[in-house]
Amino acid sequence: MYKILIIEDEKLLSEMYEEKFSQSGFSVMVAHSAEEGFESLKEYKPDLILLDILLPQENGIQFLKRAKDVSEISKIPVIVFSNYDDPETKKKASDLGARDYLIKTNFTPSEIVGKIKDFLKRLDTSR
Amino acid sequence: MDIKYTILIIALLNFIIGFSVLSRNRKSGTNISFALVSFDLGLWAVSMFFYVKPFVFDSEAWIKIVYLFVIGLAVTWTYFFRNFLEVKDKIAPILISLAALIFVFILIGTDFWVKGVVVKSWGPETILGPAYALFGIYILFAMGWVTYIFIKRLSQSRGIQRMQFIYIFVGTILYSILATIFDVVIPLSTGDSRFFWVSTYFSLFFVVATAYAIIRYRLMDIRFVAGRTFVYLFSIISILGLMFFLMFLNNKLSSPISINIFVPIATAIGILLFQPIFQFFEQVASKYFYYTFYSYQTVLTDLGRRLTQFLDLDRLSSLIVNTLTSTMKLDRTVILLREAGNGDYRIQKNVGFREENGISLVKDSFLTAWLEKSQTPLVYEELSLIIRDTFKKEEKESLEKIRENMKKIEAALCLPLFIENRISGMIVLGSKISGEPYSQQDIALLNTLANQSSVALQNARLYDQVHDLSENLQEKVDTQTKELKQAYEELKVLDRAKSEFISLASHQLRTPLTAIRGYVSMILEGSYGKLSKSASKPLNNVLGSAERLIRIVNDLLNISKIELGKMELNKALARVDELITTCYEEMKPTAEKKGLEIIWQKPKSRLPEIEIDKLKIGQVISNLIDNAIKYTQKGKIEIKAEKADSVILVSIKDTGEGLTKDEIRMVFEGFTRGAAGIAYWIEGAGLGLYIAKKYIDLHNGKIWVESEGKGKGSAFYVELAIK
Numbered sequence: 001m002y003k004i005l006i007i008e009d010e011k012l013l014s015e016m017y018e019e020k021f022s023q024s025g026f027s028v029m030v031a032h033s034a035e036e037g038f039e040s041l042k043e044y045k046p047d048l049i050l051l052d053i054l055l056p057q058e059n060g061i062q063f064l065k066r067a068k069d070v071s072e073i074s075k076i077p078v079i080v081f082s083n084y085d086d087p088e089t090k091k092k093a094s095d096l097g098a099r100d101y102l103i104k105t106n107f108t109p110s111e112i113v114g115k116i117k118d119f120l121k122r123l124d125t126s127r
Numbered sequence: 128m129d130i131k132y133t134i135l136i137i138a139l140l141n142f143i144i145g146f147s148v149l150s151r152n153r154k155s156g157t158n159i160s161f162a163l164v165s166f167d168l169g170l171w172a173v174s175m176f177f178y179v180k181p182f183v184f185d186s187e188a189w190i191k192i193v194y195l196f197v198i199g200l201a202v203t204w205t206y207f208f209r210n211f212l213e214v215k216d217k218i219a220p221i222l223i224s225l226a227a228l229i230f231v232f233i234l235i236g237t238d239f240w241v242k243g244v245v246v247k248s249w250g251p252e253t254i255l256g257p258a259y260a261l262f263g264i265y266i267l268f269a270m271g272w273v274t275y276i277f278i279k280r281l282s283q284s285r286g287i288q289r290m291q292f293i294y295i296f297v298g299t300i301l302y303s304i305l306a307t308i309f310d311v312v313i314p315l316s317t318g319d320s321r322f323f324w325v326s327t328y329f330s331l332f333f334v335v336a337t338a339y340a341i342i343r344y345r346l347m348d349i350r351f352v353a354g355r356t357f358v359y360l361f362s363i364i365s366i367l368g369l370m371f372f373l374m375f376l377n378n379k380l381s382s383p384i385s386i387n388i389f390v391p392i393a394t395a396i397g398i399l400l401f402q403p404i405f406q407f408f409e410q411v412a413s414k415y416f417y418y419t420f421y422s423y424q425t426v427l428t429d430l431g432r433r434l435t436q437f438l439d440l441d442r443l444s445s446l447i448v449n450t451l452t453s454t455m456k457l458d459r460t461v462i463l464l465r466e467a468g469n470g471d472y473r474i475q476k477n478v479g480f481r482e483e484n485g486i487s488l489v490k491d492s493f494l495t496a497w498l499e500k501s502q503t504p505l506v507y508e509e510l511s512l513i514i515r516d517t518f519k520k521e522e523k524e525s526l527e528k529i530r531e532n533m534k535k536i537e538a539a540l541c542l543p544l545f546i547e548n549r550i551s552g553m554i555v556l557g558s559k560i561s562g563e564p565y566s567q568q569d570i571a572l573l574n575t576l577a578n579q580s581s582v583a584l585q586n587a588r589l590y591d592q593v594h595d596l597s598e599n600l601q602e603k604v605d606t607q608t609k610e611l612k613q614a615y616e617e618l619k620v621l622d623r624a625k626s627e628f629i630s631l632a633s634h635q636l637r638t639p640l641t642a643i644r645g646y647v648s649m650i651l652e653g654s655y656g657k658l659s660k661s662a663s664k665p666l667n668n669v670l671g672s673a674e675r676l677i678r679i680v681n682d683l684l685n686i687s688k689i690e691l692g693k694m695e696l697n698k699a700l701a702r703v704d705e706l707i708t709t710c711y712e713e714m715k716p717t718a719e720k721k722g723l724e725i726i727w728q729k730p731k732s733r734l735p736e737i738e739i740d741k742l743k744i745g746q747v748i749s750n751l752i753d754n755a756i757k758y759t760q761k762g763k764i765e766i767k768a769e770k771a772d773s774v775i776l777v778s779i780k781d782t783g784e785g786l787t788k789d790e791i792r793m794v795f796e797g798f799t800r801g802a803a804g805i806a807y808w809i810e811g812a813g814l815g816l817y818i819a820k821k822y823i824d825l826h827n828g829k830i831w832v833e834s835e836g837k838g839k840g841s842a843f844y845v846e847l848a849i850k
Binding site: 010012013017020023054083084085087104105106108109 | 634637638640642645646649652677680684693694695
């Protein structure tokens with residue numbers, strides 16, 4: 001069973017994704033801000049982090065920057081999923097180690113789950 | 128030396144004056160008749176001299192010649208006064224002339240006039256007959272007529288003309304009376320004609336009076352006449368002196384050349400030397416006495432030619448001022464020009480005047496109005512006469528002021544410049560350096576120069592105005608271009624704001640759309656329990672609508688990115704035919720579901736790899752195929768890709784609705800055409816084609832559409848360079 005951390009401030013969306021990922025057999029933890037995410041990462045060790053960009057206070061890019069400096073966290077792959085579709089932000093995220101940048105609105109929750117599953121499977125096989 | 132030799136000097140003076148006046152203006156009746164009077168007086172004096180000192184003929188023949196010229200004098204004088212006083216009367220002169228002919232006949236053909244000459248110890252004495260008394264009456268008649276027309280004209284004249292008339296008349300009458308006393312009264316009453324010759328001297332009264340009238344009131348330019356006289360006199364004396372000197376030398380050397388050969392040689396030398404000697408004296412006179420021997424015609428022609436050489440106002444003004452000062456030999460000159468708008472004067476070119484003085488004459492509008500009315504130059508020397516003849520008190524006072532001012536600033540003449548009878552400017556002239564007053568000739572020349580100058584100055588001013596206008600226009604164009612640029616920059620900022628707004632708004636739209644799409648899809652997937660069939664159909668519709676809305680938002684976001692210049696290409700080597708295959712596979716089911724035939728005609732040989740943004744070109748192709756399917760109800764869609772020269776050409780042809788010419792024109796346009804445009808695209812083809820064009824543009828490629836018209840299908844083409 002894969003463990004994921006979803007950092008998403010929009011309650012409506014976080015609930016939706018939590019629901020879908022749980023139904024699909026994931027162990028899910030949800031954080032509503034970058035700070036909250038860091039808090040939960042102290043004990044919770046997910047296989048993957050799904051990170052939104054537009055977050056209150058610290059945004060996704062700042063989260064990525066902070067995460068880079070914490071060796072334990074930096075090992076965890078991050079996939080950005082956001083509706084904020086800006087080339088510069090995309091490039092920054094990629095430079096800071098994000099594995100992918102998904103536009104939420106372009107995919108249904110099950111499509112996202114499918115993509116994450118594929119990614120984790122590939123990760124497993126490459127290990 | 129006998130006193131009677133001085134008669135010859137009187138004769139010479141008369142000749143020179145007559146000749147000078149004639150050479151001044153050979154067409155003027157006044158000048159011609161005056162010259163005739165002078166010549167007559169000169170010849171009279173000469174024959175009088177030979178009467179007292181007989182030469183070739185005897186004294187009796189000479190006295191008859193003397194009387195011939197006396198008769199001639201009556202005739203020439205009549206004509207002179209007729210011309211000078213501008214009298215139309217023809218009868219009296221004809222009568223006088225006819226009577227003169229009769230007297231000539233009596234004088235030559237009979238001895239009723241001259242009976243004979245007796246030579247006495249003091250000289251010849253003429254015995255006169257009865258016809259002489261008749262001649263006396265005739266002379267009185269002629270004088271009476273002259274006096275009559277003179278008095279008649281005097282009452283009509285004023286100003287300087289009046290003064291001229293008076294002087295000349297007084298001179299004439301004095302001369303006539305004295306001559307009559309010595310030539311008629313004394314001989315007839317005493318029978319003693321020994322003082323005949325004395326009357327020759329009285330011709331000087333006429334000469335002096337005329338000269339004074341001329342000097343004071345510039346009748347016929349005595350200054351010029353005097354100058355000429357000087358030049359001729361000295362030239363002749365020099366030549367004669369030289370000839371006598373040569374003769375003296377010849378005699379001293381005991382006549383090596385015989386007199387018969389010597390005289391013609393000396394004459395030839397004299398003739399050859401005359402011209403250079405004459406010119407030399409002319410230069411001397413010009414240099415030391417400021418005599419202005421300008422040729423009216425030369426000055427005019429010269430200035431006229433040079434005035435047309437340039438259009439520069441400053442250079443023109445300098446030329447005019449220089450011409451005036453050098454021709455007239457003036458101490459100062461200023462050109463004042465009036466501004467087109469308010470009619471104020473400004474100094475255009477000034478030589479010699481103090482700035483504030485130059486303009487002081489036109490401080491009030493009186494002088495302008497006065498010159499506009501009189502249409503003639505205002506001469507300082509004539510002002511007192513003009514003032515005397517002016518009756519309006521205000522006018523008199525103003526003229527008085529002008530006279531005082533002219534005196535103060537040492538201005539001698541105001542020359543108005545006219546354009547269509549209105550004063551466009553004024554040339555104020557100082558005095559001649561020689562102190563000589565302005566002559567009639569000068570005034571005539573100045574008038575003509577003023578006419579020429581005002582036209583040239585006007586042209587230059589018009590040219591300047593046009594020049595200024597074009598400069599102003601340039602300036603205006605520059606300012607407006609600047610303003611437009613600024614407006615454009617502002618618009619650009621606005622445009623950016625618009626794009627940023629769209630971008631932001633789109634992000635905000637996406638979040639609820641994500642929720643709608645996500646939840647509905649999950650409901651449909653059964654995440655929340657099994658779904659009844661009746662509920663799944665409307666829910667699918669909701670999903671479709673949400674997806675459509677998402678596509679629109681995506682398009683808007685892409686456009687805003689393009690317009691903000693944020694769209695970047697992720698180029699990599701790729702094969703276009705492979706991209707098409709992927710798109711074809713994706714779209715094929717949709718087409719077939721609609722009952723359309725869709726053909727992908729792969730190129731015979733593999734296409735070369737080219738550097739492109741795979742994602743974006745793929746998006747363009749699938750957009751084109753998607754449109755073809757959307758707008759084709761039956762028939763087929765044909766996709767082709769081929770290599771042509773240095774490009775890859777992709778074509779997507781359908782048998783669908785086709786496009787009108789207008790649609791062809793605007794099919795790739797964005798929503799720049801306002802709300803209607805947005806409606807057209809959102810309801811119609813979507814913004815896909817606009818984005819497609821932008822993507823192809825970013826690749827430096829071409830995209831276009833061909834259609835025969837509505838209902839005849841369409842063909843979209845994409846051309847990408849191979850490099």
